[in-house]
């Protein structure tokens with residue numbers, strides 16, 4: 001930490017710009033934030049390095065708090081659905097297991113749907129998580145139509161009066177049109193079968209991801225309306241700063257964060273902790 | 281894109297007369313922004329721009345009728361140099377067929393190691409090798425099954441001792457099994473791990489010590505951002521990576537992190553994984569990557 005003694009000048013602003021960019025906040029957002037600080041400096045409303053850093057933290061917190069939203073599924077009457085989507089390897093299946101346990105230990109009846117019918121041993125993997133979370137799993141054979149699995153899971157959820165239907169989908173690159181069409185089809189099944197059920201569609205994003213996260217969010221939201229982000233692997237050294245731009249430009253809130261590979265390694269997103277960690 | 285931006289900068293400068301070193305700086309600022317947007321590490325960009333500047337303020341640019349294109353050309357060439365190793369380009373991978381070669385996979389969680397292990401086995405089998413895969417990930421649910429399904433697809437034996445035996449033991453026994461079966465290539469799949477997890481990094485060191493792999497591939501996701509430099513440095517210092525595999529290049533991530541990884545590990549980029557199918561593995565092409573990074 002270099003604050004507390006440094007001269008208040010362009011050099012300080014450059015150092016802040018470096019912190020922002022190396023946190024994956026992205027060039028244009030970082031420049032915009034630093035420019036705003038430059039204006040505050042000119043106005044004379046900042047007089048110490050501490051005030052400068054505080055001003056930056058305040059700006060970041062403003063961006064995050066404007067879009068902050070808690071999970072809309074979980075404390076209501078009737079069935080709610082949570083669908084996890086995202087590119088390959090970000091932690092969707094693991095997050096599905098973690099969320100299942102979270103709601104189950106809270107007394108909710110949770111049903112899991114294995115909608116990744118493509119990848120080797122994907123269903124086996126979710127099966128282990130369902131066992132660990134003590135929740136039933138709806139699955140079809142490998143290679144089955146994911147939309148059919150979801151349809152089946154909806155039927156089961158209604159019949160068993162489940163509180164939450166948790167849908168794990170296959171990893172897919174947002175650039176693959178046919179895979180994004182497959183996702184749209186799953187969305188249509190939900191629209192048609194349970195239009196009244198509150199729905200969360202969460203983009204599962206790896207905290208190590210760079211600027212490509214923006215393309216991911218844009219294209220996924222064109223296929224299924226996204227209600228939020230799960231930011232995973234924050235137990236590493238990556239800062240996950242891309243969520244600042246996603247909040248600022250796409251109004252996407254982070255709802256949950258993954259902090260490890262165990263079933264309990266899931267936390268609610270806390271903007272204060274997150275912004276503080278950016279400067280550590 | 282970068283070409284258009286530089287062209288418009290130089291058009292504006294040209295109208296003011298002769299080009300100077302200061303004018304070049306403005307164009308280099310644009311190059312810097314483009315590289316940062318492509319996820320090249322902040323410090324790596326700084327060093328790279330310094331290198332480019334030395335050439336960019338030379339006659340080849342200042343006297344050129346198309347200075348914008350000249351700057352791009354210099355940047356392109358320097359990128360390719362960095363990516364390919366230039367005159368110090370490494371010898372191609374050509375393991376001897378008359379002995380057992382052992383390759384180890386390493387990297388962060390979800391980077392594509394298990395898939396890449398199977399792809400490598402498939403590629404080398406087509407080149408006449410007799411490969412075997414070892415299921416060294418005992419932690420991730422159904423990781424062993426995943427490798428077994430892939431192995432069956434390509435008819436390559438998968439050695440496994442289940443998930444209650446240590447990965448070091450599994451790799452040792454896999455080596456014995458490969459020798460007994462007269463295989464000449466053994467590929468070790470390992471669990472994804474954080475570069476800051478001391479215990480798991482030690483596990484990789486122990487495997488390395490036990491079976492002495494001739495290649496240790498760091499498998500990295502093309503969409504990784506600024507943290508790539510920390511990850512690569514730590515993996516390289518802890519276990520000595522000998523090559524890089526960049527995965528998910530079939531997406532639209534610019535992949536600038538590869539520059540950072542290459543500059544801190546100094547190791548050759550061997551393969552590019554370009555899809556989820558088993559045949560989606562190619563030799564890495566520096567020229568194609570340079571164009572992709574510049575955007």
Ligand SMILES: Nc1nc2c(ncn2[C@@H]2O[C@H](COP(=O)(O)OP(=O)(O)OP(=O)(O)O)[C@@H](O)[C@H]2O)c(=O)[nH]1
Pocket residue numbers: 086087088089090091092093094095116119122169170171172204232233234235236257258259260261265389390420472474
């Ligand atoms: N350190 C850490 N690892 C995680 C976290 N979440 C998931 N992982 C690991 O990341 C890897 C990939 O997780 P998966 O759940 O299989 O990811 P996925 O998105 O379902 O992958 P695909 O279905 O293949 O697209 C596994 O090794 C997980 O254990 C996290 O919060 N921290």
Ligand SMILES: Nc1nc2c(ncn2[C@@H]2O[C@H](COP(=O)(O)OP(=O)(O)OP(=O)(O)O)[C@@H](O)[C@H]2O)c(=O)[nH]1
Pocket residue numbers: 088089119171173387388389390391392393394395396417420423470471472473527528529530553554555556560
């Ligand atoms: N589109 C695409 N997907 C890939 C590529 N390589 C791997 N994948 C996918 O990425 C996801 C993760 O791949 P894995 O091989 O399980 O990754 P891993 O590094 O072994 O994961 P862990 O063992 O959990 O650390 C899977 O969905 C793969 O199908 C690639 O080049 N392109």
Ligand SMILES: [Mg+2]
Pocket residue numbers: 092093094116122169170171
């Ligand atoms: Mg999955």
Ligand SMILES: [Mg+2]
Pocket residue numbers: 393394395417423470471472
């Ligand atoms: Mg694996």
